[in-house]
Amino acid sequence: MHAGVENFVIVDRKTVGASFAAWPDETKFITPSFPSNSIGMLDLNSIAIGISPAFSMRVEHPTGAEYAEHLQGIAEFFELPLKENTEVKNIEKKNDIFTVNTNEGILKSKFVIWSAGEYQYPNLKGFNGSELCRHTSTVSRYSDLEGDDFLIIGGYESGIDAAVHLSNLDKKIRLFDMNAPWLEETSDPSVSLSTFSFERMDNPMFEKNTKLFPNTPVKSVTHQDGVYVLKTADGQTFSTPNQPLLAGGFTGSHKFVSHLFDMREDGFPVINDSDESTTTQGMYLCGPSVRHDGHIFCFIFKYRQRFAIVAQAIAESMDIPTDEFVEAYKSWGMYLDDLSCCGQECLTC
Numbered sequence: 001m002h003a004g005v006e007n008f009v010i011v012d013r014k015t016v017g018a019s020f021a022a023w024p025d026e027t028k029f030i031t032p033s034f035p036s037n038s039i040g041m042l043d044l045n046s047i048a049i050g051i052s053p054a055f056s057m058r059v060e061h062p063t064g065a066e067y068a069e070h071l072q073g074i075a076e077f078f079e080l081p082l083k084e085n086t087e088v089k090n091i092e093k094k095n096d097i098f099t100v101n102t103n104e105g106i107l108k109s110k111f112v113i114w115s116a117g118e119y120q121y122p123n124l125k126g127f128n129g130s131e132l133c134r135h136t137s138t139v140s141r142y143s144d145l146e147g148d149d150f151l152i153i154g155g156y157e158s159g160i161d162a163a164v165h166l167s168n169l170d171k172k173i174r175l176f177d178m179n180a181p182w183l184e185e186t187s188d189p190s191v192s193l194s195t196f197s198f199e200r201m202d203n204p205m206f207e208k209n210t211k212l213f214p215n216t217p218v219k220s221v222t223h224q225d226g227v228y229v230l231k232t233a234d235g236q237t238f239s240t241p242n243q244p245l246l247a248g249g250f251t252g253s254h255k256f257v258s259h260l261f262d263m264r265e266d267g268f269p270v271i272n273d274s275d276e277s278t279t280t281q282g283m284y285l286c287g288p289s290v291r292h293d294g295h296i297f298c299f300i301f302k303y304r305q306r307f308a309i310v311a312q313a314i315a316e317s318m319d320i321p322t323d324e325f326v327e328a329y330k331s332w333g334m335y336l337d338d339l340s341c342c343g344q345e346c347l348t349c
Helices: 053-057 064-077 157-168 195-201 204-209 253-260 300-317 323-331
Strands: 088-094 097-102 105-109 112-114 149-153 172-176 210-213 218-224 227-232 237-240 283-285
Touching: 053 064, 088 253, 112 253, 149 157, 149 227, 149 237, 157 172, 157 195, 157 204, 195 204, 204 210, 253 283, 283 300, 300 323
Parallel strands: 112 283, 149 172, 172 210
Antiparallel strands: 088 097, 097 105, 218 227, 227 237
């Protein structure tokens, strides 16, 4: 809209904010919100200029349900053209036109922006017996989980979040990670844990109830006679009567459009400087699957910096002037085209 492109539609397989609404009830944003727009610093959890979730919701760390409601409010305010409960079956391109087949009919366009996220596509693989575990994305409320002894596989944000909530309920937790995100000496939250997670790990209940197993890959999980047995790559064995929780991340929605992109060695799409497919002109990528070299854009405050890049590319291909639009987005830190500044670490003092 701000770029001057008026003929567009937003297709959603469910409803606006559905992935956030599906979070466990206790899970909150690890990035803090603060109404700092008045001094020219956009709220970290905002996806639009002039919008502050902190101001509208009056919370610093919103829940998924709260943020979903916030997104719905934005859609209503900007009167965005939505096609909800519309599932894309496949996308093909012929003669410079994309055909998007959905359960509600066929859509045609010269441009497609794929921004279907990843939360609804959990990674259920990684070791023998992983299908016996329960992915954390399927948990509606941690307080509803029965049992007092849990094994958690995965020690990044989702795994630590699960351990925090269960330990606060006085459950015993053993958490395994093939690496050790809580020991990473980097200020990049795409690699190490957030300060919000470190702060909660410092809680006496977490220290009392949670035992961490860093650099301990899981080899297998089996289930027999009502007991789950977890074996690690170094030969250790652990058991519990409760279904282990899998916090192994997500496969992402980009797998559904892999035929329209080349793929990197890490499985993410190859994109050019405008986040456009290098093999299919007019096919763009937005959201947490965006990768440039070693830079990971997996948080809102990161990938929102690329929205205007895509909008500018599409607008300019339609001969729409973009100078004012780009300048406005640059002034709010919503336009990152110089990736040489990425990866700057914080000082240790």
